[in-house]
Amino acid sequence: MPIPATGARDRFKGAALTLLRQGGLSAAGLNEVVTLAHAPKGSLYHYFPAGKLQLVSEALDVYREAVNKRISESLKGRDRLRVRVYRMFRSVERQMAETSFSQSCAVGTVVLDLRPEDGDLRQVCESVLAEWAMVAAHHLHELPDARRANAGRVLVTLLEGAQLAARAARNGSPLREAAEAFLMYADAIAQAPNGRLQTNSADSRRSDQRTRQR
Amino acid sequence: MPIPATGARDRFKGAALTLLRQGGLSAAGLNEVVTLAHAPKGSLYHYFPAGKLQLVSEALDVYREAVNKRISESLKGRDRLRVRVYRMFRSVERQMAETSFSQSCAVGTVVLDLRPEDGDLRQVCESVLAEWAMVAAHHLHELPDARRANAGRVLVTLLEGAQLAARAARNGSPLREAAEAFLMYADAIAQAPNGRLQTNSADSRRSDQRTRQR
Numbered sequence: 045m046p047i048p049a050t051g052a053r054d055r056f057k058g059a060a061l062t063l064l065r066q067g068g069l070s071a072a073g074l075n076e077v078v079t080l081a082h083a084p085k086g087s088l089y090h091y092f093p094a095g096k097l098q099l100v101s102e103a104l105d106v107y108r109e110a111v112n113k114r115i116s117e118s119l120k121g122r123d124r125l126r127v128r129v130y131r132m133f134r135s136v137e138r139q140m141a142e143t144s145f146s147q148s149c150a151v152g153t154v155v156l157d158l159r160p161e162d163g164d165l166r167q168v169c170e171s172v173l174a175e176w177a178m179v180a181a182h183h184l185h186e187l188p189d190a191r192r193a194n195a196g197r198v199l200v201t202l203l204e205g206a207q208l209a210a211r212a213a214r215n216g217s218p219l220r221e222a223a224e225a226f227l228m229y230a231d232a233i234a235q236a237p238n239g240r241l242q243t244n245s246a247d248s249r250r251s252d253q254r255t256r257q258r
Numbered sequence: 259m260p261i262p263a264t265g266a267r268d269r270f271k272g273a274a275l276t277l278l279r280q281g282g283l284s285a286a287g288l289n290e291v292v293t294l295a296h297a298p299k300g301s302l303y304h305y306f307p308a309g310k311l312q313l314v315s316e317a318l319d320v321y322r323e324a325v326n327k328r329i330s331e332s333l334k335g336r337d338r339l340r341v342r343v344y345r346m347f348r349s350v351e352r353q354m355a356e357t358s359f360s361q362s363c364a365v366g367t368v369v370l371d372l373r374p375e376d377g378d379l380r381q382v383c384e385s386v387l388a389e390w391a392m393v394a395a396h397h398l399h400e401l402p403d404a405r406r407a408n409a410g411r412v413l414v415t416l417l418e419g420a421q422l423a424a425r426a427a428r429n430g431s432p433l434r435e436a437a438e439a440f441l442m443y444a445d446a447i448a449q450a451p452n453g454r455l456q457t458n459s460a461d462s463r464r465s466d467q468r469t470r471q472r
Contacts, residue, residue: 067371070284146374153370155426157281160360170426197423198439201432205419209411212369212384218415225412228446229439236442 053091055081060103061150068153069162072100100154101168107150108172112179119183126227128183129199133223136203137216145214148207176200184230191233202226267305269295274317275364282367283376286314314368315382321364322386326393333397340441342397343413347437350417351430359428362421390414398444405447416440 059080063072074096078085092099118132140148155169174197181196202222209218273294277286288310292299306313332346354362369383388411395410416436423432 067284067373068282070281070371144374146372148370151426152422155422156362156367156370157284158360158425159281160358166426166428170428173423173426194435197432197435201416201419201423201436201439203419204422205415205417208366208369208418208422209387209415211372212365212380212387214380214384218411221408221411222415225415225443228450229443232442232446 052081052083052087055083056088056091056099057103057106060099061107062147064100064103064107064150064153065147066153068157069100069165070157071153072096072103074099097165100165104150104154104168104172108175111149111176115176115179116183119180125184125186125230129227129230130220130223132199133203133206133219136207137210137219140207140210140219141216145211145216148211149204152204152207173200173204187230187233195230195233198229199226266295266297266301269297270302270305270313271317271320274313275321276361278314278317278321278364278367279361280367282371283314283379284371285367286310286317288313311379314379318364318368318382318386322389325363325390329390329393330397333394339398339400339444343441343444344434344437346413347417347420347433350421351424351433354421354424354433355430359425359430362425363418366418366421387414387418401444401447409444409447412443413440 056077059077060072062080063076074085074088077099078088081088088099089095092102114135115132118135119128121128123131151169151172154165158166158169177196177200178193179196180199181192184192184195184199187195202225206218206222210216270291273291274286276294277290288299288302291313292302295302302313303309306316328349329346332349333342335342337345365383365386368379372380372383391410391414392407393410394413395406398406398409398413401409416439420432420436424430
């Protein structure tokens with residue numbers, strides 16, 4: 045029985061995604077995608093007539109949706125914030141561990157490969173990161189409304205930075221450390237809902253020390 | 259007058275660094291480096307007989323030192339923590355703005371290009387990130403000793419994630435948001451020096467709401 049048409053299309057996107065997660069745009073050359081997808085090169089141009097940009101954009105769209113789902117499923121529900129945030133970071137850690145920390149967020153790898161002429165793709169990446177931040181913000185319901193959008197963006201920044209650090213370290217500890225850092229940040233937000241902390245204890249602690257030293 | 263020998267060597271490293279900051283390992287092909295350095299290809303092999311790995315390692319070493327200096331100069335001194343942390347993130351923002359946010363941390367771009375066979379380079383990147391975290395920790399003197407190493411690593415994770423987000427957004431706002439997040443995290447640390455927060459106000463705020471709803 046011939047492989048259904050949609051099968052090949054999805055295989056191309058899946059192969060592109062694997063290569064993107066490994067090494068960004070430069071790793072996802074059309075020849076590499078064809079080889080990994082075990083599909084004829086001619087059909088690549090059939091499904092993606094506009095070439096690499098179309099293939100990468102569609103692959104990132106699949107990834108955008110998958111991560112949206114992962115964020116929602118991790119952060120939703122009635123568990124404590126600590127439980128939900130750790131669930132999110134642990135889920136990323138588990139996925140990275142499957143490839144011995146040799147793959148990471150496909151948007152992150154693409155962003156750090158962008159050339160000035162890749163403007164369209166940059167906008168795709170910008171809007172995907174913004175969407176993830178909004179999905180996260182939606183589920184951070186114990187944080188003050190005025191700070192949730194901000195907290196969603198900080199969560200995404202920490203996730204991207206921690207995936208990078210986890211790839212360098214080849215283990216998940218940067219992800220766990222980032223989860224803990226986010227929770228402490230969230231706690232500080234909950235205590236100072238309207239913006240800057242009033243106390244700024246790190247600074248006041250220091251001036252206490254100075255006073256004591258006098 | 260002939261260009262002194264050290265000049266060509268440094269020009270190769272400078273060119274490699276520019277290309278690494280733009281697109282990681284894949285962007286720093288030897289031909290591209292030679293073109294950007296305006297130096298004869300033969301002399302590249304003269305200075306870097308071991309080829310690309312040697313060139314990239316030496317370029318990253320220059321970068322490691324430069325960032326060490328940047329971290330120290332931003333975070334040292336008697337200014338308040340807020341002033342010093344913003345100085346750090348602003349300095350990165352200014353540098354990124356010089357290339358319209360088309361270049362970012364050379365270690366970050368290399369890490370997200372690593373293939374499983376690039377083990378040596380991965381270790382270089384891991385130890386550079388760890389060194390930056392230690393240099394930062396050294397200057398975070400108002401934080402409790404037991405948490406400083408941790409805070410240094412969180413600062414580096416936020417810097418890497420925020421540079422990635424700033425490239426996607428093509429502006430510096432993710433860096434400023436990350437600076438503020440780090441300060442709130444630092445404040446929470448200063449209030450809970452021995453580990454987990456006792457209060458966990460984000461959670462208790464929520465259970466307060468639940469109690470009220472009953």
